[in-house]
Amino acid sequence: QSVLTQPPSASGTPGQRVTISCSGSGSNIGSNTVHWYQQLPRTAPKVLMYSTNQRPSGVPDRFSGSKSGTSASLAISGLQSEDEAAYYCATWDDSVNGWVFGGGTKLSVL
Amino acid sequence: EVQLVQSGAEMKKPGESLKISCKGSGFGFTGHWITWVRQMPGKGLEWMGIIYPGDSDTRYSPSFQGQVTISADKSTNTAYLLWSSLKPTDTAIYYCARSSSPYGFLDHWGQGTLVTVSS
Numbered sequence: 001q002s003v004l005t006q007p008p009s010a011s012g013t014p015g016q017r018v019t020i021s022c023s024g025s026g027s028n029i030g031s032n033t034v035h036w037y038q039q040l041p042r043t044a045p046k047v048l049m050y051s052t053n054q055r056p057s058g059v060p061d062r063f064s065g066s067k068s069g070t071s072a073s074l075a076i077s078g079l080q081s082e083d084e085a086a087y088y089c090a091t092w093d094d095s096v097n098g099w100v101f102g103g104g105t106k107l108s109v110l
Numbered sequence: 111e112v113q114l115v116q117s118g119a120e121m122k123k124p125g126e127s128l129k130i131s132c133k134g135s136g137f138g139f140t141g142h143w144i145t146w147v148r149q150m151p152g153k154g155l156e157w158m159g160i161i162y163p164g165d166s167d168t169r170y171s172p173s174f175q176g177q178v179t180i181s182a183d184k185s186t187n188t189a190y191l192l193w194s195s196l197k198p199t200d201t202a203i204y205y206c207a208r209s210s211s212p213y214g215f216l217d218h219w220g221q222g223t224l225v226t227v228s229s
Contacts, residue, residue, distance in 0.1 A: 002154065035215040037155070044205055044222050045147075045155065050215040088155050092213045098171045099145070099157035 004102035011108040017077040020105045022089030024070050032092045034072040039086045084109045112136040114220035121226045130223045132189045132206030139187035140164040146191050147205045196227045
């Protein structure tokens with residue numbers, strides 16, 4: 001069972017907007033920034049969003065991140081077929097003194 | 111170009127030892143942190159631990175403390191993950207990844223090493 005809670009799956013049709021949630025606690029999301037990783041099928045993860053709402057170079061602005069209290073969200077607008085992947089939230093946890101990941105959300109584009 | 115190149119897939123028997131590697135290039139290896147992440151078959155990502163090759167400062171997840179050893183050789187820009195006695199439950203893909211601080215995001219990842227432990 002992961003320290004951060006994500007829905008196991010999400011789906012949408014091309015062009016739609018979808019949101020993936022990530023719920024934690026005061027020792028992790030409540031105290032630290034959140035990062036999101038995208039893992040395309042059979043590939044290594046890559047950073048999609050860092051420090052809650054910063055996009056690395058090359059990540060389209062269809063992706064956005066936010067945080068409120070002990071929860072964070074990743075939003076994807078204008079959904080495209082190539083967005084079909086697993087998405088993981090992650091943050092530092094002060095009580096564990098280490099990184100914690102969410103269980104991952106598998107996004108399907110119908 | 112920043113690269114983390116991991117060693118190839120391994121097939122081992124329970125009880126055997128194993129060391130897999132992660133070689134960095136295109137950046138100051140001793141000035142960054144290297145994290146190891148486990149992904150069991152069909153499962154999510156798990157943080158195992160982190161090392162600063164500059165001085166070998168190493169921190170482990172409580173879940174992996176005592177189960178693996180993380181090390182680095184700054185002369186060859188290589189980080190290692192070592193098991194002294196493998197179990198079938200160690201079957202997984204192991205990724206190394208780079209960050210600028212122990213609290214920083216993982217900005218570059220290796221391609222992963224598949225470890226299969228079976229009798």
